[in-house]
Structure formats: C-alpha cells, structure tokens
Amino acid sequence: MATVTETLVRRPAPAHAPDLLPTVMIGAAVVACVAVASLLAVILWLSFTDGTPGIEPEYTLANFTNMFLDKVTYLVIGNTLGFAATTLCVALAIGLPMAWLIERTDFPGKRVVFTLFTVALLLPGFSVALGWLFLLNPRVGAINHLLMWLFGLGEAPFNVSTVLGMGMVEGLSLTPVIFIMCSVVFRSMDASLEEAARMSGASLIQTMRRVTLPVAWPGILAASIYVFAIGFAAFDVPAILGMSNRIYTFSTYVYHNINPDGGLPEYGAVAALSMFMLSFAVLMTLWYSRVQRQAPRYAIVTGKAYRPVIVRLGRHKPVAVAFVVTYFVLAQLLPVLMLVWASGLPYLQPISAAAFESLSWRNYLELQPDVILLGVGNTSILMVVVPTIAVALALAISWVVLRSKLKGRAAVEFFAFLPHTIPPIVFSVAAWLLALFVLADVLPIYGTIWILVLVYVVQRISYCTRMTNTAMIQVHKELEESATIFGAPTAGVMRRVLLPLLLPAMMYAWIWTALLAYRELTLPVVLTTSGNQTLSMVVWGLVQTSAFGPASAVALIMVGLMIPILILYWTVARRTGIAPAG
Amino acid sequence: MTYRSADTEHQAVRGVSIEIKQGQFYTLLGPSGCGKTTTLRCVAGLERPDSGQIMVGDEIVYDSASNIWVAPNNRHIGMVFQSYAIWPHMTVFENVAFPLRYLKPKPRRAEMREKVRNALSLVQLGGLEDRPAPFLSGGQQQRLALARALVAEPRVLLLDEPLSNLDAKLREEMRLELRELVKRLNVTTLFVTHEQIEALTMSDVMAVMKDGLIVQEGRPTEIYGAPGQTFVADFIGKTNFLKAKVVSRDGAGSNMRLARVDTPIGPLACRMAGDAVQGDAVTIAVRPENVEIKAGASTEDNSAAGEVDAVVYLGNLLDCVVNIRGERIRVQLHPSQTLAKGDKVSLRFPMEHCLVLPS
Numbered sequence: 001m002a003t004v005t006e007t008l009v010r011r012p013a014p015a016h017a018p019d020l021l022p023t024v025m026i027g028a029a030v031v032a033c034v035a036v037a038s039l040l041a042v043i044l045w046l047s048f049t050d051g052t053p054g055i056e057p058e059y060t061l062a063n064f065t066n067m068f069l070d071k072v073t074y075l076v077i078g079n080t081l082g083f084a085a086t087t088l089c090v091a092l093a094i095g096l097p098m099a100w101l102i103e104r105t106d107f108p109g110k111r112v113v114f115t116l117f118t119v120a121l122l123l124p125g126f127s128v129a130l131g132w133l134f135l136l137n138p139r140v141g142a143i144n145h146l147l148m149w150l151f152g153l154g155e156a157p158f159n160v161s162t163v164l165g166m167g168m169v170e171g172l173s174l175t176p177v178i179f180i181m182c183s184v185v186f187r188s189m190d191a192s193l194e195e196a197a198r199m200s201g202a203s204l205i206q207t208m209r210r211v212t213l214p215v216a217w218p219g220i221l222a223a224s225i226y227v228f229a230i231g232f233a234a235f236d237v238p239a240i241l242g243m244s245n246r247i248y249t250f251s252t253y254v255y256h257n258i259n260p261d262g263g264l265p266e267y268g269a270v271a272a273l274s275m276f277m278l279s280f281a282v283l284m285t286l287w288y289s290r291v292q293r294q295a296p297r298y299a300i301v302t303g304k305a306y307r308p309v310i311v312r313l314g315r316h317k318p319v320a321v322a323f324v325v326t327y328f329v330l331a332q333l334l335p336v337l338m339l340v341w342a343s344g345l346p347y348l349q350p351i352s353a354a355a356f357e358s359l360s361w362r363n364y365l366e367l368q369p370d371v372i373l374l375g376v377g378n379t380s381i382l383m384v385v386v387p388t389i390a391v392a393l394a395l396a397i398s399w400v401v402l403r404s405k406l407k408g409r410a411a412v413e414f415f416a417f418l419p420h421t422i423p424p425i426v427f428s429v430a431a432w433l434l435a436l437f438v439l440a441d442v443l444p445i446y447g448t449i450w451i452l453v454l455v456y457v458v459q460r461i462s463y464c465t466r467m468t469n470t471a472m473i474q475v476h477k478e479l480e481e482s483a484t485i486f487g488a489p490t491a492g493v494m495r496r497v498l499l500p501l502l503l504p505a506m507m508y509a510w511i512w513t514a515l516l517a518y519r520e521l522t523l524p525v526v527l528t529t530s531g532n533q534t535l536s537m538v539v540w541g542l543v544q545t546s547a548f549g550p551a552s553a554v555a556l557i558m559v560g561l562m563i564p565i566l567i568l569y570w571t572v573a574r575r576t577g578i579a580p581a582g
Numbered sequence: 583m584t585y586r587s588a589d590t591e592h593q594a595v596r597g598v599s600i601e602i603k604q605g606q607f608y609t610l611l612g613p614s615g616c617g618k619t620t621t622l623r624c625v626a627g628l629e630r631p632d633s634g635q636i637m638v639g640d641e642i643v644y645d646s647a648s649n650i651w652v653a654p655n656n657r658h659i660g661m662v663f664q665s666y667a668i669w670p671h672m673t674v675f676e677n678v679a680f681p682l683r684y685l686k687p688k689p690r691r692a693e694m695r696e697k698v699r700n701a702l703s704l705v706q707l708g709g710l711e712d713r714p715a716p717f718l719s720g721g722q723q724q725r726l727a728l729a730r731a732l733v734a735e736p737r738v739l740l741l742d743e744p745l746s747n748l749d750a751k752l753r754e755e756m757r758l759e760l761r762e763l764v765k766r767l768n769v770t771t772l773f774v775t776h777e778q779i780e781a782l783t784m785s786d787v788m789a790v791m792k793d794g795l796i797v798q799e800g801r802p803t804e805i806y807g808a809p810g811q812t813f814v815a816d817f818i819g820k821t822n823f824l825k826a827k828v829v830s831r832d833g834a835g836s837n838m839r840l841a842r843v844d845t846p847i848g849p850l851a852c853r854m855a856g857d858a859v860q861g862d863a864v865t866i867a868v869r870p871e872n873v874e875i876k877a878g879a880s881t882e883d884n885s886a887a888g889e890v891d892a893v894v895y896l897g898n899l900l901d902c903v904v905n906i907r908g909e910r911i912r913v914q915l916h917p918s919q920t921l922a923k924g925d926k927v928s929l930r931f932p933m934e935h936c937l938v939l940p941s
Binding site for chain 1: 653656657661664680
C-alpha cells in the first residue's frame, strides 16, 4: 500500500548497505578534471615567472614582452598560418570531392576506399614525412633527381623543407580527416532537398552549386576549422621536414626553445609561447563549436530512413577512379616505398644503378636490439595502460555528467572537453613543467613511463568521453531506472545493464586510443629520456642524428607492427558496427 | 508532498496527498506536465521530493521531517515503464529473473526458474524464455515488462503510461487484460496516464491532476458523471459549457440541490453540487450524449429552439452541432436519426444532467 499521508503507523526503513560506486565515479571524474586543470595551471603560472626548477620564482611579464618584441615570433606566426592554410587547401581540394564521390555517386569499391582512408589516418605522420623527405629533398630527393634528369635542370625544382612543401605533406596526410567529416555531412543530408532542385529543373551542376554545397556548407566549414586547427598545432611534419632547414612553425619553435642551440631551456619563455598557442587554439575551438552548433539549423536529417540519389558517373568513372588511386599511390604508398628504399641504403643517395648495388639488410641488422626492445616494451605498456585508464575515466565522467545529479557536473564536462582544444606540444610542455617544477620532490615521475601515461591519458580523455557520452545518450535512461527499481544497487546497474550496453563503444574507443598511442610522437618528444623511450622516439632520435637509413628501418618496423593491431581494430569495428571517427 | 524540479523554479508537484488501499487500482490522470509522472517517480524513488512523506505498506520510504530516504533499489516495488525498458542484451528469461537476483534471501536456481515460468505464463509468454528480448513484438515486450514487474511479488505496482506505445486495437485489449490481471493478483497499483478512456475503464479510484495538484478524486462514475470543475468536465469526455448566472437556488440540505440559472440560450433548471449563491457567475456543463433533440419548436421546461449547423457521421453515432442564439451546442445522437444542416430543431437539457460548476 503506497500512501503519502501521515495517518498510518510509522516504521523506519531497515538499514541497507551503502552504495559506494557513485562516490568512486565522482572521485575518478574529479581526479581527471584536476589533472587537466593542473596541467594548464602550471603553464599559466610559469609564463609569469622567470622559472628555474628548485629556485623560488620571481613574477614578471618579461616572457610575454620578450615574445612580442622578438621578430622571430612574427616570422613563426606567419610560417604557422601559411603552413596551416596550405594544409587546409590541399586537404579540402582532395578530401571534399572524394567524400562526394564516395557518398553520392556509383563509385566502385567504396568499402576499400574507407579502409584505405582509415589506414592513412593511422600511418604515423613522421614516417610519411620521412618518406617525403626522400622524395622531395633538394639534394637527394628522388622526384627532384628524376625531373632534373628528364628536363636537364641545373637545380632541384622542389624543396619540401619550405612552408609550402610542409603544408602540402601535412595536407595530404589530413585529407582522410576532411574526407571522413565531409562524408558524414553528405550522408546525413536530406536527399529530398536535391531531388526537389532537380524536379524544379536544375541540372546536376546547378543543383550542386545552389543546393548541395550551401546546405553542406556549415559541416564543411566545421571540418575546415578543425583541420586548420590541427595544422596549426602539428608537430610531426614540420619537425621532420622543417627544423633541419631552420623553418619553424609554432610547435617546432616551442620545441626549439626547450632545446636551444646553446644553454639551458628557458622555462618561462616556453610557457609564454605555449600560452599564446593555447589561446589561439581555444579561439579556434570556440569558433568550431559555434559553427557546429549552427549546422543542424540547416535541414540536416538524421535517423530517417531514406536512400540518397546516387549520381551515375558513366563515362567519367575512370577519371574518378584515377583521381582516388593517384591520391593513395602518391600520398600514401610512395612515401612508404621510399622508406623501404632508404632503409636499404648505407647513406641517402639518389636512385641510381650504384645505389641499387649497395642495397642491403645492414640497417636492420645493426639496430641495437636493446634500444628497439625497450621502445617496443614502453610502447606496448602505453598501448595497454593508456586506453584502459582513459576509457575508465571517460566512463566515470560520462556517468557523472549524464546520469548523476552532482552540482558541479557542468564543470566536469567542461574540463573533460578542454584537452580537445589543446595542441599536443602544449600538453607535452605542461607535463614537463609540472614534473620539473611541482612534482619533482613529491612524485618523481619525470623520466619514467608514468609521466607519459599521465599526459597520454589526459590528452585522450576528450575523445574517449565523447565516445562514451554518445553511447550513453543512446541508452534509454529507463533501462537503468528499471534495474534500480528491481533491486540493483549502482554497481549492479553498471555491471548488468550499462556496461554490457556500452561495451561496443568502449572497445572502439579503447582500440582507437591504443592505435593513436602507438603512433604518437609529439607528446613524448619533450618528455622522453633514455629510460622511457617509445618506438616513435627511437625513430626521432635516429633522425636527429641524420641516421636516415636506420630511422627508415625502424619506421618501417613500426608500420609493419601496426598490421596485426589494425586487423584487431577492424574486427572490433565490424562487430560493433561503429564507423571510424577522428 | 512537494517536488521542485532541479532546473527551474517551477514546482512540478505542489501538494499531493493520496492514499491507496491494499489491492486498489488507483489512477493519476492529467495532461502532460501536470505532475503525475513526477508523483509516480517519487513513489518509485527515482525522484526525491522536497518535502512530505511517502509510505509503502507500513514502511516510511521518505520523510523530509526526519530525513528518511530509502533508495529505489531497496523499496521492493514493481514498475512498468513507458518505454518498457526491456534490456536488449538479455533474453526473456534473464529480463524476468533480474528482480529475483536482488531478493533477500536470494531464491535458489530451481525456485527462480519456477517463478519466472509462472510470471511468464501469467502474461501468456510461456515458452519464450530463451528468446532474445529485442526479438519480441511491441505487445509481447509490454507483457514481458509486466511479468518482470510482478515476478518478485512487489508491494506496489507502478504503471507509467504502459499502454501508450501500443497500437489502438492492442491497447484496447490490454486495458481489460491488465486490469483483470492485477485485480486477480490483488496487487496495489498506481497507474499514470493521460488517456481518459484508460483511467475510466481501468481504475477503482482515479485522481485528476492539474498544475501539480489533485483537482478531483473519486470513482470513475463520479468523475465522469459529476465533475467538480470545468477543467475536469472538459478534460474527461466532451462537454458543452454555457456561461450562466444563478437566479435562485433551493433544496438546501438534500444531496441534490436545484438551481435556476440564466444562460444565453434561456433560463435553465440545473443540478447543483457546489456552494454558489444567487447572483454568482457560474458555468453550466452538459454532456452531448445527455441532450435530447426534437424536430420543430418545444414548450417544455429546459428547452430551447435552434438550427442544425453541422452533422458529422461517425459510424456508431451522429455528432451534430446546433446553433441556439449564437451558442453552438454539441449533441450526440443514434446514427439512425436523420438530420440535415439547416433543420429547425429544439433541444431539451434534462435537469439532472445540467451541472452547475464554478466559473
């Protein structure tokens, strides 16, 4: 008998076991937020000091005034904007038409294209950059030599170590991002809008110009801002191609200031540069979210079953196929082939009969096994530990944000979103400064694998939270409420209802995070010492000493080791039915 | 009990007090946003009221004064959700067995299987134990949700618009079946709906809610036959309203008092339930099925002459609108009657069916 009166006999309820899990999850979410906040706080703090580890700091504005008075700063800003703009133009020019071809025409073998794009997205950026170095270097670049020989040129026509060259390479490697984001836009667009235009007498081209592109525009703009921001923060390509030629973008300039040509790192200056970069990135993100929020205002339909009009390519089909094939051969296959070539050579040289003679396995055989094994070991630890912690924290954060009634849950959501906006090099610097200035005495993790774990986890938390959020929103709240009503405490609801339903998304986030941890170069570049080298850092170290042969060999080993992980990824992706995401 | 929703100053439930007797089928009826679902969720423990007291049986599960709060999983309540909330990753058996896992003491395997089988045969789903839950039809999922709600023999059964996701024909069948089942098991039931027909056909007692308050409580015949407010009369069934002024009243003391009122269509003698006095502005409510119609003019009491404005054939009845001095009166007739637009008719409003309601 249920009553809401005060007339009946009162009997207090019997005591029940306390429900601990909510506290644990709130605790985990708070820890994650504190980690994000403290990383950012340490940069902010040190940018206003003349910081040296171990010495009481003095507060000053000098870091900022110096930065803005230095002409180099403006040169770097100019380089970075030019680089990011070139990146965007190249990626958009190739990725957008491809997205349309795959989503809206009878292009053959769409699945294969998607698969290839996923591979392209995961190929370590520094290996591809290395390949391009061997193709377009003015001294030994294969393409340069070919052209000089063909046309009898006196000097190399291309130099990849320029802003334009680097932008092109970065653009080719970010084409998959534009492709994937734009295909989502084309896929979710209501085809009846185009049909209506065709019925009103517009031709295919007119329809595209007057309906398709304007409707898809917010989505395309969002993708463009996203890619521009990635380009702005990119490290791999400018580091491999530009630094030797003393052409710096912001990320590499920050790195350069950590390891100046002579003397000690200027911690305060590095923090100030990072602050500047951070502010720019935050502005880009704000713009991006604004555009994205506006996007649904256009008639973008989701969930409704419809069949988009498929454009017949007809006699243009071979041209379209050639376009896609050329991209993959030129942008992805050729650089990797160049790695194979370079890994067999004793020293870098143009393609020639003599060079063919000198091909050997020496670079592979002479690799130091202990260094490689240490790299493999550390990378393996990161690939298991990082996604596990990141996904667990993401689950806790999503639960707190979406399911709990905690007062500060909006703040939790904000902090979980923050890492998404922050350039990786800034994260890396933040962790470095935190370890040196704050944690040095309390928790000496500098030089260990754990500082990498910390920064990897914090950096990936936005992505993982987005995955678990999306999945949890799709779980009807009543499924959990019913479990509660039928007697399950929070732990029971979690174990029997929520976890089984979220498992596909969590597995997907886990493996994607593992793959990104595998190919990561920017995060460890500041934090690595001899003890916590990752495999990517082994390549980096070899490139730094101009040992291009062995560097290529290790980079190739990395690409090779990726294959079994990729197979695992596809198995998961197919079984869970979740589309790839960036 | 009061409940203030978290995000706004709006009070979803402003002072609801209900008492459900053992084995009673009690319905909360009201338009969306009236607070009926919030009330139900407070009983379930899914929402926490701001003040008040909730008892299940003789156990206090919530009391703001002594700060008692029993978590929903410890309330031993059965519930059918609007979406059914059937767990898609479990089989039919696992869904029904779920509440048994958390019983104290936990039943043994054989006993569990027996209880699940009984619950499933109760809702005519016997033999489907091993089927994955998403492979059931909408009607079957609804039955499954019911079996799950009943399997642990809860103290109270809460039903949150359980029929709203079924198609019309199935809904009609389930209305009767559901009521029959809970009455047979003698389960105390709290049912929430916005469908008047469900409330009228299924409840022992029903309460009409509006803006977080209970407007009227009573047996379905009372609520339909003698609504206490224009809101209730309008929300449940169709009603003609006439603005009126009380001219005189008599029959004080007896339970059926008489009031003479002036309306735009002429003077009427009406039944009076409230306490309006001479000169008060009131509203007269007459159900369309209670109005009598005759061709031509009439001199009887409580009659008025007018012209047919519209006739709509609905199969089982004839729905027509009669215009009397600008007032449009709806009348429901047997479909065999022949009427056409423009016919001169007169309407009689039987005194016992004309209700005086406060304006």
